[in-house]
Amino acid sequence: MALIDYDPPERFVAGTVGPPGQRQFFLQASGGGRVTSVACEKGQVALLAERIEDLLDEYAPTSSDDDIVDNAPLDMPLDEEFAVGTMRLDWDPASRRLVLHLVALGEEVDETTDLAHLSTPSLRVSLDAGYARSFARRSAKVVAAGRPPCPFCGAPLDPAGHVCPRANGYKR
Template structure:
């Protein structure tokens, strides 16, 4: 697979498949008939959204403003088929000053330590990478949707902050009593 680049994509979104507590998180980019879906952890989606917002606040000025992002809202579900091309282990984010765009890279292994935590079968293959280039307004819209997707899961326990299951959970802050 190697490098798959979307500069810019027709669509770039974060989404999930499955019920709360058992969701699989995806980043999905499409351009024309080409569709790439990669799976990753909930925390990776959350951190990516936060860092995009930080980067836009620091560098994009008015182009990354909320009103500009409101014009490119995408609340549609993930495109099908939803099959991950690879599992993301490393994300990188950059601001291209000349083009005034954000560059997001998702990799299947750490380029500084390619053998760390990677299945030996995967190591035999060529590294897989997805690169997405977004203007500030689309990056802000992506970050908003990603934050919404992350927060749509199980509500947090008011005592310990852990996720609440429909049947309750054993709360360490209440000496193990079910809440």
């Protein structure tokens, strides 16, 4: 199937569509006059941001990333290419770039899988260390911008009301 490759992208961001509690999460790469948007879960975005920071701390602890800030919304219209199932991060020591592979739901992928010959669509994005760190920081902010957590149980507080299992003494 098709491998969509951005090496490097002009822009790569995480963003959402919809109000808190009903947000849909997307990763969006653009460059060369094209835009690719893939749907993902909030937990995937949070984990991706955390793992990118961990990988960069190990392989590129001294990257200059203070001047890279992208707070713009996702590019519209938003045409979803696929929903992300598996994510894989690699570090390319020759180019000193982080390589992110996003594979559509339905494909079994592990560290030995040749991602260039998958039967489902996939997206590959290569980022230098500074841009990758900027992406991770924005992603963490996007995840944190949702509904605040309940101080007792940690579940998201719904504006319409929240039945807290810890405050009631039992879970319904």
